Amino acid sequence: MVATPRSPRRVAVVGVSLSDCGRVDEATPYALHAQAARRALADSGLDRSLIDGLASTGLGTLAPVEVAEYLGLRPRWVDSTAVGGATWEVMAAHAADAIAAGHANAVLLVYGSTARADIRARRRTANLSFGSRGPLQFEVPYGHTLIAKYAMAARRHMHEYGTTLEQLAEVAVEARANAALNPEAMFRDPITVDDVLDGPMIADPFTKLHCCLRSDGGCAALLVAEEYVKDCRTSPVWVLGTGEHVSHTTMSEWEDFTVSPAAVSGRLAFERAGVRPADVDLAEIYDAFTYMTLVTLEDLGFCAKGEGGAFFGEKGRLPVNTDGGGLSACHPGMRGLFLLVEAVRQLRGEAPGLQVRRPDGSLPRLAVASGTGGWFCSSGTVVLGRD
Numbered sequence: 001m002v003a004t005p006r007s008p009r010r011v012a013v014v015g016v017s018l019s020d021c022g023r024v025d026e027a028t029p030y031a032l033h034a035q036a037a038r039r040a041l042a043d044s045g046l047d048r049s050l051i052d053g054l055a056s057t058g059l060g061t062l063a064p065v066e067v068a069e070y071l072g073l074r075p076r077w078v079d080s081t082a083v084g085g086a087t088w089e090v091m092a093a094h095a096a097d098a099i100a101a102g103h104a105n106a107v108l109l110v111y112g113s114t115a116r117a118d119i120r121a122r123r124r125t126a127n128l129s130f131g132s133r134g135p136l137q138f139e140v141p142y143g144h145t146l147i148a149k150y151a152m153a154a155r156r157h158m159h160e161y162g163t164t165l166e167q168l169a170e171v172a173v174e175a176r177a178n179a180a181l182n183p184e185a186m187f188r189d190p191i192t193v194d195d196v197l198d199g200p201m202i203a204d205p206f207t208k209l210h211c212c213l214r215s216d217g218g219c220a221a222l223l224v225a226e227e228y229v230k231d232c233r234t235s236p237v238w239v240l241g242t243g244e245h246v247s248h249t250t251m252s253e254w255e256d257f258t259v260s261p262a263a264v265s266g267r268l269a270f271e272r273a274g275v276r277p278a279d280v281d282l283a284e285i286y287d288a289f290t291y292m293t294l295v296t297l298e299d300l301g302f303c304a305k306g307e308g309g310a311f312f313g314e315k316g317r318l319p320v321n322t323d324g325g326g327l328s329a330c331h332p333g334m335r336g337l338f339l340l341v342e343a344v345r346q347l348r349g350e351a352p353g354l355q356v357r358r359p360d361g362s363l364p365r366l367a368v369a370s371g372t373g374g375w376f377c378s379s380g381t382v383v384l385g386r387d
Contacts, residue, residue: 008100010226012236013384015044016341021217021330022186025117029059030070032112032218037071040220045233046106050224053077053098053107055091058334067110077104083246084373085286086265088336089380092223093242099225106228109340112218113332119214135250147211147289149251149375151203154291156257158205160306163294165205167309169196171290172209172327174312179324182353186215187328212288212326212335219341237344240366241273241383249377258306260292261379262370263299269368270301273383277301280383281364282346282356283318284339286372287325296370300381322346322354336371340382343367347386 017039019032027035033056041048054075060066064078079094081087088109095107157163173193179185191209199207229236245264248254270276277300287293294308302318303311311317323329323342330338345351349363356364363386370381 009102011096011099011223011239012226012229013221013239013340013344014046014224014229014232014234014236015040015220015222016344017043017220018184018338018341019112019218021184021332022215023116024114024216025120027114027216029112029114029218030067032114032216033059033067033110034071036112036218036220037108037110040108040222043234044222046222046224046228046231048073050106050228051075051108051222053095053104055079055081055095055107055109056111057082057087058111058113071110073108077107083378083380085288085334085336086244086371086373086378086380087334088340089242089369089371089382090244090378092221092239092340092382093244093380095223096239096242099223106222106224108220108222109337110218110220111334111337113334114216115333116214116216139250144251145203146375147203147206150289150291151206152251153257153295153376154205154289157291157295160258161309163309165197166193167312168205168210168290168294169193170312171287171293172196175287175321175325175327178322178354179328182323182329184352185324185329186213206289209327210290212331213328215330215332217330217332219337221337221340221344235348235386237347237384237386239382240275240385241269241271242381243268243272244378244380246378247376249374251375254376258295260295260299260372260376262296262372262381265379265381266300266370269381269383273385275366275383280318280366280368281358282322282343282367283320284343284367284369285321285325286335286339286370287321287327288331288335290327292372293320293325296372300368300370319354319356322351322356324353336380339369339371343369343384347384
């Protein structure tokens, strides 16, 4: 007898939380993992015994095994994908697929980092040379840093489409304006376009305020199968569609500096969700640098290619990085999971700062979180929605 295949289960995010963020000198990364996990579980109202999946990376030599042990968990499904800033959107996609297929019932995504405190204390953490061996050995000797790669891409966009320094600066100004409303944001004082343009040069065309801040912090999100939603204390936010894509490592292998892998991950996520960019109420975009926000919005289809600069001058358009983003709220090293947390909070009407509303005053119904890893090397996009 052939077994009848079971229909895929719907998957919802039912618990999200941040750990303490910003300046957290006294905590360890493990402690931030635990704090975020406890808070997300409390947010969901579910019992810890339900968790049978864990996704984590960037900590220890056996992540997520070490994190699971620290949290007192023994998961039957794990993921330790490491593709830079896109990791958490890609992990969310993997977790949703695993739950839908019945390989897990409840998967905890959890992250924590003391990147800022480690630098201040001069603690050695990870090898940040990005490739003393492998393909990058051909770039590293020439001092081609991560920020220089982003700066090259930004300059190419400026050359091809006429994007201006002022338009790039507007990305940072808007992020700071959103952060000013967020009590959890690290930097909240207002800035102007002139403040951005007149700052110390880091890598042409990026001055200091074009670049993300360095913070400590962690966060967590709990994804569960649909049958557990009724036991939660929060309203479910459904995973409607996901997409992932990788591009290059060596800059010489990148075919077009003005197109990111979000062009593919976004298309896949929207197709699988059955929605269009025009249907979306808000977007949380990885913003280690201002150019990332601009080009990712283009590649996701929120504006045409080459129009990302003008997008930020439009009135009444899509809200972006509502918590202040990596440019002003927090950036502990990998920010992708923070995008998912903020998107869920917005859809539940629980944003700590700027709360997005639809034109009729109702809460948003659809949100997109899109993470970018490396220097546009990878992308993961998730479409979320509420009933």
